[in-house]
Amino acid sequence: MKTAIWLYLFLFVAFFDLHAQYPMLTPFAVSLGAAPSFIGLVMGMYSLTHLPGNLIAGIAVDRYGSRLFIAFSLIGAGILLLLQARVTDPWQLLYIRSISGFVLAFLSPACMSLLARLAKDHIRQGKLMAGNGLVHTIASVISPAAGAYMAASFGFNHSFAMLGWVLLATGTLSLWFVKEPSLSSPISASAHRDESDISPSGSQALPDHTDEPRSGRFPWAVFTLPIGLACAQGILAFELPLRGTDAANIMSTGILFSIVSLGALATLAMLFLNRYLPYFRTIIGVMLLAVCYYGLACDWPVSLLTVLFVIGMAKGVIFPAMTSFLLQLSGPTRYGRTFSILSISLSIGSFLGPVAAGAVREHFSPYFLSFVSLMIALAFLFPRASFKANWNPKAAPPPHAH
Numbered sequence: 001m002k003t004a005i006w007l008y009l010f011l012f013v014a015f016f017d018l019h020a021q022y023p024m025l026t027p028f029a030v031s032l033g034a035a036p037s038f039i040g041l042v043m044g045m046y047s048l049t050h051l052p053g054n055l056i057a058g059i060a061v062d063r064y065g066s067r068l069f070i071a072f073s074l075i076g077a078g079i080l081l082l083l084q085a086r087v088t089d090p091w092q093l094l095y096i097r098s099i100s101g102f103v104l105a106f107l108s109p110a111c112m113s114l115l116a117r118l119a120k121d122h123i124r125q126g127k128l129m130a131g132n133g134l135v136h137t138i139a140s141v142i143s144p145a146a147g148a149y150m151a152a153s154f155g156f157n158h159s160f161a162m163l164g165w166v167l168l169a170t171g172t173l174s175l176w177f178v179k180e181p182s183l184s185s186p187i188s189a190s191a192h193r194d195e196s197d198i199s200p201s202g203s204q205a206l207p208d209h210t211d212e213p214r215s216g217r218f219p220w221a222v223f224t225l226p227i228g229l230a231c232a233q234g235i236l237a238f239e240l241p242l243r244g245t246d247a248a249n250i251m252s253t254g255i256l257f258s259i260v261s262l263g264a265l266a267t268l269a270m271l272f273l274n275r276y277l278p279y280f281r282t283i284i285g286v287m288l289l290a291v292c293y294y295g296l297a298c299d300w301p302v303s304l305l306t307v308l309f310v311i312g313m314a315k316g317v318i319f320p321a322m323t324s325f326l327l328q329l330s331g332p333t334r335y336g337r338t339f340s341i342l343s344i345s346l347s348i349g350s351f352l353g354p355v356a357a358g359a360v361r362e363h364f365s366p367y368f369l370s371f372v373s374l375m376i377a378l379a380f381l382f383p384r385a386s387f388k389a390n391w392n393p394k395a396a397p398p399p400h401a402h
Contacts, residue, residue, distance in 0.1 A: 053105025148254020263312020
């Protein structure tokens, strides 16, 4: 239990650091003389270099354990932030952010793997994963406003340096306080078999092959959904800080990012939504999100705070539903491949969004690209029989991806 608490602390620090930079990074790049298109590239490269790091981490963590990778990610990210506090031109910022994306890509897989191995059964495993989601959400609520306050009070360079020292100290502490359990899962094969043979009502369940998709073919087009979502999210993260680079605007930008996270927290707390078919929840959430981005593109006479809160609410509906939807479609034998491709899709979308926004910003609102990307995803999610198959509303929902 102590190791789990320390892991939550390290994840909170990492998520806090990441989200605290949202209101700071764009104004900082502008102060260095970067053009909007170059800023989009800086933001996109972080996501692009995150991808190979995730792929390597998936193999390396299973082979060598989590402890050293957690320390490596935190210490490495801290050193890079200290260097980021000293950059003097946009190209230096691009190089450092690219390396940061690769270094931090090892942290989440290492922590998630260790949390999973700390559990003695599947129920405990689900609780630990839910705790990870709660830590992420809390950090995303408070850190943008905190980051904006730091930038307005101490300046960009000192703020990056302070965040860097915190990461460096946390990574060093992890070497002492993270205890590595056995690399083999504590959940025995017999326990797994017993759980799979018993239905949620306590009666004998059907054999494992009933969990497989009935169609026999996975509808790969559904991965346009995470690409479109990450693209829209990347555009929002790029566009909001460009409202202004003075202290007052930086503070307001931090608050706006926190409003989005509060909206997500509001719908994540509505646990009854998990009883409904993931496909329907996904469609409704994406439609609501697309309407919000269309309103931002057309400059509807609606309060920006209201629109951003609704965007957060839509995200709080979509991401748990999307995870359940993909698991429902994949079947137990495809979980690994499904989550691997999900990670790739999110990284691709996170790269495309800011880069595209920077390229079109002088011609039309980038929020229109967010709307288009979401509508394309909806077009690929036309109703199919397989979208309703293998859904048991009485079963416990799987851990949500964030």
